[in-house]
Amino acid sequence: xxxxxxxxxxxxxxxxxxxxxxxxxxxxxxxxxxxxxxxxxxxxxxxxxxxxxxxxxxxxxxxxxxxxxxxxxxxxxxxxxxxxxxxxxxxxxxxxxxxxxxxxxxxxxxxxxx
Amino acid sequence: xxxxxxxxxxxxxxxxxxxxxxxxxxxxxxxxxxxxxxxxxxxxxxxxxxxxxxxxxxxxxxxxxxxxxxxxxxxxxxxxxxxxxxxxxxxxxxxxxxxxxxxxxxxxxxx
Numbered sequence: 001x002x003x004x005x006x007x008x009x010x011x012x013x014x015x016x017x018x019x020x021x022x023x024x025x026x027x028x029x030x031x032x033x034x035x036x037x038x039x040x041x042x043x044x045x046x047x048x049x050x051x052x053x054x055x056x057x058x059x060x061x062x063x064x065x066x067x068x069x070x071x072x073x074x075x076x077x078x079x080x081x082x083x084x085x086x087x088x089x090x091x092x093x094x095x096x097x098x099x100x101x102x103x104x105x106x107x108x109x110x111x112x113x114x
Numbered sequence: 115x116x117x118x119x120x121x122x123x124x125x126x127x128x129x130x131x132x133x134x135x136x137x138x139x140x141x142x143x144x145x146x147x148x149x150x151x152x153x154x155x156x157x158x159x160x161x162x163x164x165x166x167x168x169x170x171x172x173x174x175x176x177x178x179x180x181x182x183x184x185x186x187x188x189x190x191x192x193x194x195x196x197x198x199x200x201x202x203x204x205x206x207x208x209x210x211x212x213x214x215x216x217x218x219x220x221x222x223x224x225x
């Protein structure tokens with residue numbers, strides 16, 4: 001059974017804190033993605049990675065960085081959390097082989113920044 | 115159309131009713147159209163990936179069609195059940211990796 005797990009379902013942090021969101025997949029997928037979901041907006045891509053140590057900016061990378069040291073793990077880092085980063089964060093993964101690859105999602109982390 | 119748009123934003127249907135909703139997207143630079151179902155407190159899960167104009171896919175009571183020339187896809191649910199209650203997302207794929215999502219249609223099936 002394919003699985004994408006995220007380190008926390010709910011997280012509360014203070015403005016200015018450094019925040020790490022971890023994502024692990026057990027499907028040997030090459031591609032991994034970080035999205036955020038806000039009311040009234042579709043899932044928006046923050047960063048993605050198509051291989052270990054590789055990363056590409058998505059649509060809204062400002063205020064975020066990522067790390068992919070191992071194939072199965074993709075971390076999203078908020079260097080200095082701000083209240084406008086309060087959101088639902090979703091991680092996903094997919095194979096790179098083949099053109100039309102469905103993405104498999106984790107359950108999401110609801111982050112609140114006070 | 116510049117972005118992926120879904121309509122309606124939400125709807126309520128009675129158990130047993132059939133329903134459908136729409137995903138509209140720019141028809142240029144098209145690779146594939148994805149449909150996902152996202153139940154509350156769960157992960158979004160893929161329903162369909164469609165690539166060719168005229169594609170029709172079916173999974174149980176749920177089916178989808180694709181028109182790439184005019185840039186729309188319909189999702190149909192026949193005989194809705196309470197367990198169909200979820201947000202249905204569509205996403206346009208323009209390249210090997212990137213998906214652009216709509217805001218979703220939230221379906222509530224009333225027993």
